[in-house]
Structure formats: structure tokens, C-alpha cells
Amino acid sequence: MPATDTPLPQHQIDRHLVWVGFRQMVPIAVFVMMFGAAFGLAAMQSGLDPAWIVSMSTLVFAGAAQFATLDLWGPQVPILALALTVFAVNARHLLMGATLYPWLRHLPPAQRYGVMVVASDANWALAMQAFGRGQPGLGVLLGGGLALWSFWVLGTLLGTQVGDLIADGRPWGLDMVMGCFLLAMVVSGQKNLRMLVIWLVAAGASLVAYRHLPENSHVVAGALAGGLLGMTWKEQPHER
Amino acid sequence: MSVESQGWGPLLIVAIMAVVTLATRWGGVFVMSFVPIGHRVSQFIAAMSGSVLVALLAPLAMEGDGGARLALATTAVVMLVLRKPLPAIAAGIMAAAVFRQLGV
Numbered sequence: 001m002p003a004t005d006t007p008l009p010q011h012q013i014d015r016h017l018v019w020v021g022f023r024q025m026v027p028i029a030v031f032v033m034m035f036g037a038a039f040g041l042a043a044m045q046s047g048l049d050p051a052w053i054v055s056m057s058t059l060v061f062a063g064a065a066q067f068a069t070l071d072l073w074g075p076q077v078p079i080l081a082l083a084l085t086v087f088a089v090n091a092r093h094l095l096m097g098a099t100l101y102p103w104l105r106h107l108p109p110a111q112r113y114g115v116m117v118v119a120s121d122a123n124w125a126l127a128m129q130a131f132g133r134g135q136p137g138l139g140v141l142l143g144g145g146l147a148l149w150s151f152w153v154l155g156t157l158l159g160t161q162v163g164d165l166i167a168d169g170r171p172w173g174l175d176m177v178m179g180c181f182l183l184a185m186v187v188s189g190q191k192n193l194r195m196l197v198i199w200l201v202a203a204g205a206s207l208v209a210y211r212h213l214p215e216n217s218h219v220v221a222g223a224l225a226g227g228l229l230g231m232t233w234k235e236q237p238h239e240r
Numbered sequence: 241m242s243v244e245s246q247g248w249g250p251l252l253i254v255a256i257m258a259v260v261t262l263a264t265r266w267g268g269v270f271v272m273s274f275v276p277i278g279h280r281v282s283q284f285i286a287a288m289s290g291s292v293l294v295a296l297l298a299p300l301a302m303e304g305d306g307g308a309r310l311a312l313a314t315t316a317v318v319m320l321v322l323r324k325p326l327p328a329i330a331a332g333i334m335a336a337a338v339f340r341q342l343g344v
Contacts, residue, residue, distance in 0.1 A: 031326060035325075035326075038329065047245075048245075048250070049250065052250040052251075052254060055250075055254050056254045056257065059254055059255075059257075059258040060257045060258045060261050061261070062257075064293065065257065065261060066257075068292070068293065068296055069257065071296060073245055074245065075244070075246075076242035076243070076244065076245070077242060077243050077244075077245050078241070079242060079253075079256065082253065082256060082257065083257075085292065086257050086260045086261060087260050087263075087264065088292035089289070089293070090260070090261050090264040090265075091285045091288055091289055092264075092285065092286070092289040093261070093264035093265045093267070093268065094264055094268035094271075094277070094285055095268060095277070095282055095285055095286065096265075096268060097265065097266065097267065097268025097269035097270075097272065098268040098271070098272050098276075098277045098282070099268075100268075101268070101269055101272040104269055105272075105273065116265045116266055116269055117262065117265060170340070171337070171340050171341060172333075172337045172340075173307065173311060173332075173333040173334065173336030173337035173340065175308075175336075176307070176311040176312075176333050177329065177333060179297060179300050179301075179304075179308065179311065179315075179332075180311055180315040180328070180329040180332035181325075181329055182293045182296060182297055183297055183312055183315045183316055183319070183332075184315055184325040184328045184329050185293060185325070186290055186293045186294055186297070187319040187320060187328075188319065188323070188325060190286075190290070195287075195290065198287050198290070198291060199290060199291060199294045201291075202290075202291035202292075202294045202298075203294050203295065203297075203298040204298075205295065206294070206296075206298040206299065207298050207302060210298070210299045218296075218299060219292060219295045219296050220295075222291055222294060222295020222296075223288050223291050223295055225291065225295075226287050226288055226291020226294065226295070227284045227285070227287050227288030227291060228284070229287060230283050230284055230286060230287020230291075231280050231281075231283050231287065234283075235283070
């Protein structure tokens with residue numbers, strides 16, 4: 001916490017604030033490292049090369065999307081399904097950017113888009129908390145993001161080393177790492193009747209598409225069905 | 241259109257994933273600098289974020305073996321009770337392992 005009497009402008013970002021943000025995120029980043037290890041392990045089970053797995057974590061840095069696309073890896077990887085799946089899973093970043101805009105707009109464009117490169121769920125949440133308390137939040141967005149990113153990559157690397165030792169993970173349930181991870185992400189989200197119905201519609205649309213439409217269309221079909229229902233079905237006023 | 245997952249194919253795949261993800265990180269800020277994102281659009285995005293994961297999981301649960309279903313059910317229950325993802329994922333994997341080791 002900077003010990004100044006005059007409050008800093010909330011869009012303030014400097015080396016000190018970034019370092020404070022980095023340290024603030026380390027306890028959470030340790031867990032992210034374990035998720036990274038789980039991803040490395042799951043990706044090895046899907047037959048990906050360790051070098052590509054670590055490159056993916058380094059350049060993409062989006063856990064749920066990386067897990068979600070493991071399903072598509074085979075001798076041939078369908079490009080359109082891959083891009084649409086990544087977009088749908090990561091579309092929540094659009095909302096993060098939009099909610100951060102009131103503070104980001106004070107920065108020059110290079111910095112504005114620079115800090116967004118490492119925007120992720122945990123550092124976005126901490127940044128919004130800081131803004132809510134009237135404190136500068138962009139330091140924790142960048143510093144926290146760098147912490148999450150480095151621990152994610154390190155965890156992935158560790159996971160590929162462990163995964164190398166297990167030739168067939170299926171008897172040990174390791175083929176379920178991806179499914180259990182994604183389900184845990186779903187359950188940790190907003191839970192109410194409206195969301196439950198949206199998920200049921202998404203699941204139904206996915207299964208219909210899985211059986212009757214071309215291969216790999218089920219993810220996009222379910223995402224669109226759920227999204228359209230969410231758009232037309234207004235939330236109750238008390239939830240706002 | 242598909243790409244081989246051998247040779248340099250994965251480079252293209254990782255590049256596409258990275259570019260699409262970066263577009264989502266930048267897109268919200270970029271659009272907001274012209275026009276505010278409306279309520280309906282944000283409701284669509286919020287509903288889609290969970291739905292895409294559910295859509296991915298549905299066939300996994302329907303077509304999977306007993307071990308797969310037990311793993312997902314265990315993860316869901318532990319997650320609802322403890323609200324912590326790591327124990328929930330670990331419990332799910334262990335459930336599948338036990339189920340398959342017993343050869344049910």
C-alpha cells in the first residue's frame with residue numbers, strides 16, 4: 001500500500017504497484033500452477049508434444065480454452081471448430097475489457113493494450129475490487145497477471161514431465177482431468193435457476209448436434225443456444 | 241478445413257489459439273472506445289461463457305463409460321459442497337480410477 005497522503009489516481013501504474021500486485025497474486029498463482037500441471041498432464045494424455053504444450057500455455061495463457069480444445073486434437077485438427085471454441089470460451093475477456101475501460105482509457109494505447117495481454121479471471125477480479133475501494137487497480141492487473149502467467153507456464157512444464165512417465169492414463173482416470181476441470185469451472189460460476197435452465201438448453205442443443213450435425217459442431221451449437229437464451233431471458237432485477 | 245497435428249502443424253494451431261484469445265482480451269477495450277457494450281450483448285456473452293463448457297461436457301457424460309460419469313458426478317458434488325476446484329477435480333479423477341481398477 002503506498003504511504004502517501006494524497007490519494008493516487010486510480011489509473012496510476014508504475015513499477016512499485018506492479019510488484020505489489022505480483023506479490024499479492026502469488027498465493028493464488030500457486031493454485032494456478034497446479035492447474036497448469038493438470039493441463040500439462042492432460043495434454044500429454046491427448047498425445048501432444050511437450051514443446052507444443054508449453055508453447056501453448058506461454059502464448060495462449062487461457063486455461064479453460066486450452067483444456068476445451070484438447071478434445072479436438074487428433075491426426076487432423078479442425079481449424080474452424082478450434083477457433084470458434086477458443087472464442088466462445090474466452091468471450092468473457094470481452095466483458096473484462098469493457099468493465100476495465102473507465103480506467104484503461106486514461107492510459108496511452110500501447111499501455112492500455114499491453115496490460116490487457118495478461119488479463120485473466122483472478123487479476124481482473126482483484127483489480128475491480130481495488131477500484132471498488134477507490135485504490136489504483138491496474139498494477140494488480142499487470143503484476144498479478146504476470147504472476148499467474150509465469151506460474152501457469154511453470155506448472156504446465158511440470159505436468160508434461162509427470163505425464164511423460166504415464167503411458168496410458170485411462171486406468172488411472174487421467175483422461176478425466178479435462179472433463180473434471182471444465183465441470184469445476186462451470187459449477188464455480190453463477191448458480192441460479194435461470195443459469196441452470198440455460199445450461200440444460202446448451203446441453204440439449206449440444207447432444208442433438210453431436211448426433212445429427214457434422215462432427216465438432218456440438219460445442220458451437222450449445223454455446224449459441226445458451227447465449228441466445230441468456231440474451232432474450234432478462235435477469236431478475238434483484239440480481240443486478 | 242483441418243491442419244495436420246504432426247510436423248509444424250501445431251505451430252499454426254497454437255498461433256490461431258493465441259490470436260483468437262488476444263482478440264478477446266483486446267476486443268472489449270477496443271469496442272468500448274467507440275461504443276459502450278450494451279446490456280443484451282453482455283447477457284449473451286455471460287450466458288455463452290458457461291454454455292460452451294456445458295456443451296463440451298454433455299457428450300462426454302452421455303457417451304462415456306461408468307468411470308467417466310462417476311468422475312463428473314463426483315466433481316460436481318464435491319464442488320457444490322466444498323466450493324474448491326482442486327479437491328473436486330482430484331476426487332473426480334480418483335473416482336474414475338477406483339471404478340476402472342475394480343473393473344466394474
